[in-house]
Amino acid sequence: MNHLDPHNRTWLNFVNGVWLPSDECIDVHNPATGKKIASVAVAGGNHVDMAVAAARDCVTSGALTKCRPVLRAEMLARIAREIRNRAEEGAYLGCIESGKPIEAARREFEEAARYFDYYGGMADKIEGSAIPLGQRYLDYTIREPYGISAQIVPWNFAPSICARSLAPALAAGNAVIVKSPELAPLAIIVLFEAIERAGVPKGAVNLLCGLGRTAGAALVAHKDVDQIVFTGSVATGVAIMKAASERSVPCVMELGGKSAGIVFPDANLERVVESVKAGTFFNAGQICSALSRLLVHTSVYEAVIGKVAEMAGSLEVGDGLAGADLGPVISEDQLEKIEGFCQRAKSAGARLITGGQRVSGKDGWFMEPTVFADVDPNMEIAQEEVFGPVLCIMKFEDEDQAYQLANGTRFGLVAGVFTQKLDIALSAPPRLSAGQVFVNEWFAGGIETPFGGNKMSGHGREKGQEAIYSYVRTKNVGILLAP
Numbered sequence: 001m002n003h004l005d006p007h008n009r010t011w012l013n014f015v016n017g018v019w020l021p022s023d024e025c026i027d028v029h030n031p032a033t034g035k036k037i038a039s040v041a042v043a044g045g046n047h048v049d050m051a052v053a054a055a056r057d058c059v060t061s062g063a064l065t066k067c068r069p070v071l072r073a074e075m076l077a078r079i080a081r082e083i084r085n086r087a088e089e090g091a092y093l094g095c096i097e098s099g100k101p102i103e104a105a106r107r108e109f110e111e112a113a114r115y116f117d118y119y120g121g122m123a124d125k126i127e128g129s130a131i132p133l134g135q136r137y138l139d140y141t142i143r144e145p146y147g148i149s150a151q152i153v154p155w156n157f158a159p160s161i162c163a164r165s166l167a168p169a170l171a172a173g174n175a176v177i178v179k180s181p182e183l184a185p186l187a188i189i190v191l192f193e194a195i196e197r198a199g200v201p202k203g204a205v206n207l208l209c210g211l212g213r214t215a216g217a218a219l220v221a222h223k224d225v226d227q228i229v230f231t232g233s234v235a236t237g238v239a240i241m242k243a244a245s246e247r248s249v250p251c252v253m254e255l256g257g258k259s260a261g262i263v264f265p266d267a268n269l270e271r272v273v274e275s276v277k278a279g280t281f282f283n284a285g286q287i288c289s290a291l292s293r294l295l296v297h298t299s300v301y302e303a304v305i306g307k308v309a310e311m312a313g314s315l316e317v318g319d320g321l322a323g324a325d326l327g328p329v330i331s332e333d334q335l336e337k338i339e340g341f342c343q344r345a346k347s348a349g350a351r352l353i354t355g356g357q358r359v360s361g362k363d364g365w366f367m368e369p370t371v372f373a374d375v376d377p378n379m380e381i382a383q384e385e386v387f388g389p390v391l392c393i394m395k396f397e398d399e400d401q402a403y404q405l406a407n408g409t410r411f412g413l414v415a416g417v418f419t420q421k422l423d424i425a426l427s428a429p430p431r432l433s434a435g436q437v438f439v440n441e442w443f444a445g446g447i448e449t450p451f452g453g454n455k456m457s458g459h460g461r462e463k464g465q466e467a468i469y470s471y472v473r474t475k476n477v478g479i480l481l482a483p
């Protein structure tokens with residue numbers, strides 16, 4: 001018997017320091033086999049109310065804020081250690097619930113630990129400033145936590161995105177309620193078990209495994225939530241912002257993307273191909289910041305298509321546990337959606353270079369690595385987020401046209417340029433509407449680098465030192481010293 005087999009244990013919600021069952025369950029499937037791997041207790045409206053009440057008690061008690069901040073720093077360091085103690089299990093579950101290669105799941109679980117180390121290091125450095133108003137006044141700012149931070153997490157990188165928001169929120173002294181994704185809730189439960197073991201004040205962290213339309217919607221509409229952090233699709237983000245606007249609740253929104261890489265004539269084409277491999281096909285393309293549009297100068301257009309097609313054809317598609325390059329997509333629905341995009345792109349006249357359909361003869365939900373060329377910027381495939389292993393290649397004649405194409409969608413998450421010329425590399429970032437710009441390497445950066453979107457890709461920043469300021473608000477204190 002596999003001691004990591006998720007069938008061998010129960011999967012519950014964590015509220016006020018207690019693991020809570022529920023009358024209802026949702027099934028979790030392994031996308032590589034299509035088979036059910038676990039049943040998770042579903043949080044309902046009553047669980048949401050309990051979690052908010054517990055978080056409020058924690059906030060009111062000052063358990064996270066009356067202490068010296070160094071104690072929160074130590075708490076986050078303990079959490080990081082406990083997460084690493086569960087690394088094998090967390091990575092295994094992350095792999096079988098999402099389909100990603102086991103090595104990628106290992107890196108992801110380690111990344112979750114790193115967020116706690118990183119923001120633990122900031123917990124005692126969230127400083128205000130003194131503002132000179134002349135000798136008769138003392139004026140200074142204080143950074144205060146919001147109170148209750150409600151955080152909604154998607155399935156594509158569930159444990160690391162969970163840690164990405166939870167760690168800075170906790171470091172800043174907020175109580176947190178996480179709503180985990182229904183398609184991939186298991187690795188996050190292991191993360192919370194590690195947090196429990198590390199020792200945190202009651203109600204400081206709470207986990208609800210629930211459906212978006214019930215638990216998620218009830219959480220974001222709850223009258224006692226002070227901040228909402230949402231990572232997910234534009235449609236859900238817009239619905240949440242509408243609910244939040246009713247009570248003027250501040251939001252951090254990390255939404256979708258349709259990001260472009262621009263290949264200039266002098267680009268190192270081997271680097272371009274490596275970037276497409278990582279940017280388009282890593283995690284089967286289910287990445288908000290995926291490289292989904294490649295804009296290529298006419299002089300190297302056919303050469304790039306040839307090299308990218310060769311690389312895409314060499315990728316092994318299969319079970320992430322067996323270490324394939326490209327795992328399955330998350331669900332049958334998602335697979336159908338991706339195939340639909342590809343069908344419509346073909347009908348609209350895009351040139352299919354490779355892929356375009358599901359992998360036949362497999363039980364799981366596998367999509368062929370897909371490349372389209374001669375894509376018109378107005379086509380659906382050039383404008384909408386596919387969230388699968390699909391690349392659109394488009395041609396440009398000059399720099400102005402390249403930036404116009406790159407900025408020509410409703411999204412603005414990340415962008416990239418491939419050039420060896422310093423003047424082009426340095427003049428590109430101001431011309432690109434995106435929260436991150438990569439030069440010569442897609443995903444150049446890490447947990448240390450601020451991340452977030454422009455336009456419909458969202459607002460607010462996660463990652464890096466900058467993100468800590470997404471979890472505090474500034475209060476100014478002005479004192480007349482000589483009345």
Ligand code: NAD
Nearest residue numbers: 153154155180181212213216217232233236254255256288
């Ligand atoms: P989704 O919007 O369907 O779901 C995201 C989360 O929202 C899930 O936990 C879901 O249960 C919850 N949810 C659904 N309806 C809700 C509602 N009415 N109220 C409250 N919560 C609700 O997105 P997904 O399919 O899980 O994730 C894929 C999307 O996420 C893509 O668009 C991708 O680009 C985006 N994403 C963005 C980032 C980023 O950092 N910008 C990172 C990862 C994923």
